[in-house]
Amino acid sequence: MNFLKNYFLIFFISYTILIITKFLFSFYLNFDEIYPIFWGYKFDFAVSAIASLLVSIVSFNKILSKIVFLSIMILLLLTQISDILYFSESGRHIGYEAKDIFVDFIPLLSTAFNKYFTLTITAFIVAILLILGFSKISFYENFNKYYPIKLLGVIFLSVFFIRGEFQGIPLHPYQSNQIGDTKKAQVALNGTYNIIYSLIRASKNPKMLNIPKLSDKTIKKSFNDIYKDSVSKKFKTIHKPNIILFFLESWSAKWLKPYGYDKETTPNFDRVYKNGIKPKYMIANGHRTTEGIFAVCTSFPNPLGKSIAKTNLQDFSYDSMIYLFNKLGYESIFFQGTNKDTSGTGSLAQFLGFRKSFGKKDIKKRIYKENYWGVQDSDLYNFVLTKLPKNKPFIIGINGATTHDNIVPSTFQTKSFTKDKKLNKELNALYFSDFALGNFIKKIEKKYPDTIFVLFADHCGGGIKGNLQNYKIPFVLYGKNIQSKYIDKTVSQLDIAPTILDLVGLDYHKLMPNATGKSLLSEKNFFAPYFHNGILGWIEDHNNIEYNLQSKSLKCSLDKKSCQTLKNHLLSWTYITQKLLFEGKTKTFYKWRYHE
Numbered sequence: 001m002n003f004l005k006n007y008f009l010i011f012f013i014s015y016t017i018l019i020i021t022k023f024l025f026s027f028y029l030n031f032d033e034i035y036p037i038f039w040g041y042k043f044d045f046a047v048s049a050i051a052s053l054l055v056s057i058v059s060f061n062k063i064l065s066k067i068v069f070l071s072i073m074i075l076l077l078l079t080q081i082s083d084i085l086y087f088s089e090s091g092r093h094i095g096y097e098a099k100d101i102f103v104d105f106i107p108l109l110s111t112a113f114n115k116y117f118t119l120t121i122t123a124f125i126v127a128i129l130l131i132l133g134f135s136k137i138s139f140y141e142n143f144n145k146y147y148p149i150k151l152l153g154v155i156f157l158s159v160f161f162i163r164g165e166f167q168g169i170p171l172h173p174y175q176s177n178q179i180g181d182t183k184k185a186q187v188a189l190n191g192t193y194n195i196i197y198s199l200i201r202a203s204k205n206p207k208m209l210n211i212p213k214l215s216d217k218t219i220k221k222s223f224n225d226i227y228k229d230s231v232s233k234k235f236k237t238i239h240k241p242n243i244i245l246f247f248l249e250s251w252s253a254k255w256l257k258p259y260g261y262d263k264e265t266t267p268n269f270d271r272v273y274k275n276g277i278k279p280k281y282m283i284a285n286g287h288r289t290t291e292g293i294f295a296v297c298t299s300f301p302n303p304l305g306k307s308i309a310k311t312n313l314q315d316f317s318y319d320s321m322i323y324l325f326n327k328l329g330y331e332s333i334f335f336q337g338t339n340k341d342t343s344g345t346g347s348l349a350q351f352l353g354f355r356k357s358f359g360k361k362d363i364k365k366r367i368y369k370e371n372y373w374g375v376q377d378s379d380l381y382n383f384v385l386t387k388l389p390k391n392k393p394f395i396i397g398i399n400g401a402t403t404h405d406n407i408v409p410s411t412f413q414t415k416s417f418t419k420d421k422k423l424n425k426e427l428n429a430l431y432f433s434d435f436a437l438g439n440f441i442k443k444i445e446k447k448y449p450d451t452i453f454v455l456f457a458d459h460c461g462g463g464i465k466g467n468l469q470n471y472k473i474p475f476v477l478y479g480k481n482i483q484s485k486y487i488d489k490t491v492s493q494l495d496i497a498p499t500i501l502d503l504v505g506l507d508y509h510k511l512m513p514n515a516t517g518k519s520l521l522s523e524k525n526f527f528a529p530y531f532h533n534g535i536l537g538w539i540e541d542h543n544n545i546e547y548n549l550q551s552k553s554l555k556c557s558l559d560k561k562s563c564q565t566l567k568n569h570l571l572s573w574t575y576i577t578q579k580l581l582f583e584g585k586t587k588t589f590y591k592w593r594y595h596e
Contacts, residue, residue: 083191
C-alpha cells in the first residue's frame with residue numbers, strides 16, 4: 001500500500017502547486033472567476049500523474065527518488081511561473097517554443113528579472129522552500145518480487161489520468177476551449193501540460209511549405225491589383241437577423257443540379273438556391289471540416305493542405321466574425337452530428353468564438369439509428385430547435401453527419417440516381433440530408449422569420465477527379481428579406497464573413513480589417529485560391545491557373561503576359577498569407593490589403 005500511498009502523495013503535491021500557480025496566472029490575467037481554475041482539472045491531473053509516475057519508477061532507490069521528486073517539483077513550479085511571464089508577453093501559453101528555451105535561456109532569464117522581478121524572485125524563494133520542506137520525505141519502496149506488479153499498476157493508473165480519464169480520445173490542449181470562452185480556456189489549461197504535449201507532438205505541427213518569394217515590388221503591385229475594389233454598390237442591410245451557417249458536410253457542387261448535374265439530388269437546396277444570392281461557384285479553402293470552419297469564420301486561409309486544429313497554430317489569436325456577433329449580444333452555438341471532439345471541430349469552433357458546442361453525445365432524443373459517424377441530420381436539426389434562444393438573436397453553425405457516410409434510414413424512400421451502386425448510396429445520403437434540411441428551414445422560417453440562411457459545404461466529398469473539382473462547393477445566401485441575385489464569378493469561402501457582415505450593416509473593412517476575402521454585396525472583383533497535392537490553384541475573373549510547387553511549372557491557357565500577372569497574384573498572396581499565418585501575425589494582414 002506504500003507504493004500507492006506515495007503515488008497519491010506526489011500527485012497531491014503536484015496538483016497543489018498547479019492550482020496555486022493557476023490562481024497566480026488568473027491574477028496576472030486580471031480574471032476574477034475561480035471556476036475555470038478547477039474546470040481544467042483533467043490537465044492538472046495529467047501533469048500530476050506524470051510527476052507521480054516518474055518518481056514511482058525510481059522509488060527503489062532512496063536518494064534517486066528524492067532527487068527526481070524535488071527536481072520535478074521545482075521544474076513544475078518554475079515552468080508554471082515561466083508560463084505566466086510568457087503569457088503576459090505573448091498572450092498565449094508556452095507551446096512548441098519550449099524546445100528552443102535553452103537557446104535563449106540567458107536572455108529569457110534576464111527579461112524575467114528585469115520585467116517581473118517580484119514574481120521571478122518569489123518563484124526562486126519558493127523553490128528553495130520546496131527543497132527544504134520536502135527534503136526529508138522518502139518515497140522509497142523495497143524492491144521485491146511484487147515491485148514490478150505494483151509498478152505496472154501505477155503505470156495503468158497514470159495512463160488513465162494522462163489520457164483524460166474516461167474519454168474516447170487522448171487529452172489534447174485544444175479541449176480547454178470546451179469551456180466556451182477563450183479567456184477562461186487559457187486559465188483552465190495549465191502551461192506545463194501544453195508544453196509537454198507540444199514537445200511530444202512537435203513533429204506533427206505543420207510547417208510552411210516552400211513558396212517562391214517574389215520581389216517586394218512585385219508583391220506590392222500584386223496586392224494593389226487584387227484589392228483594387230472600391231465599395232460602390234448599394235444594397236439593403238438587415239438589422240440584427242438570426243444567422244444560421246450550414247456547414248453542409250461533404251456536399252460537392254458536382255452532384256447538385258444547379259451546378260450541372262442531370263439529376264435532382266437536392267430539391268430543397270435547389271428551391272432555396274433560386275431565391276437567394278449565389279455565385280457561379282464557391283471554392284472551399286480546404287478538405288476538412290476544421291479547415292472550412294477556420295476559413296469561413298476568420299476569412300483567412302488555412303495552412304496549405306492542413307488545419308490549424310490540434311497544432312501549434314491554434315496557439316495564435318485570430319480575428320473571427322463570431323466574436324463580433326458575440327459583442328452585439330448574439331448567442332453563438334456550434335452543432336455537429338458527429339462527436340464534437342472529432343478532429344477538434346467543436347473545440348476549434350469555440351476557439352473561434354462560438355460560446356457553446358454540442359455533438360452527438362448531447363443528442364439523446366433520436367428518431368433514426370446513427371450511421372458510423374454520428375446522428376442523422378433530421379435528429380441533429382430537431383436537437384438544434386430545442387437549443388435556440390427565445391429572447392436574443394443568434395448565430396449558429398451546423399455540421400451534419402448524414403453525408404459523412406452513405407447510410408440512410410430504412411424507412412426513407414430512396415431513389416435510383418445512377419447505376420453505380422456506391423455513388424447511388426452517396427447520392428441518396430445527400431438526398432436524405434437535403435430532405436432534413438428542407439424540413440428544418442421550413443420550421444425556422446415559421447418560428448424565426450427574421451433569419452438569414454447561409455448554405456455552403458464545409459468541403460467537398462472524396463472520390464472526385466481533378467484539382468479544381470475537389471474544391472467546388474455549393475453556396476447560397478437566403479432569407480425572406482434578401483432579393484435573389486446571381487453573381488457570375490467564382491468566389492471563395494473566404495468571402496463568406498465579409499458578405500455576412502456587409503449584409504447586417506457592419507463595415508468589415510473596419511471591424512475585420514484582416515479579412516482576406518471580399519463581400520459579394522459591395523465588391524465586384526473576386527479571386528479564389530485552392531491547394532491540392534502540391535498544386536496551387538487560383539481563379540480570377542473566370543481565369544484559372546495552377547502552379548506546381550515541386551516542378552515550379554505553371555498551367556495557364558492565357559497569353560504570356562496575363563499568365564505572368566496571375567502567377568504573380570497567386571504567389572504573392574499565398575506567400576504573404578502563409579508567412580503571416582505561421583508567424584502568428586495574421587492580424588497585420590491589413591497592412592498588405594490596404595497598402596499601408
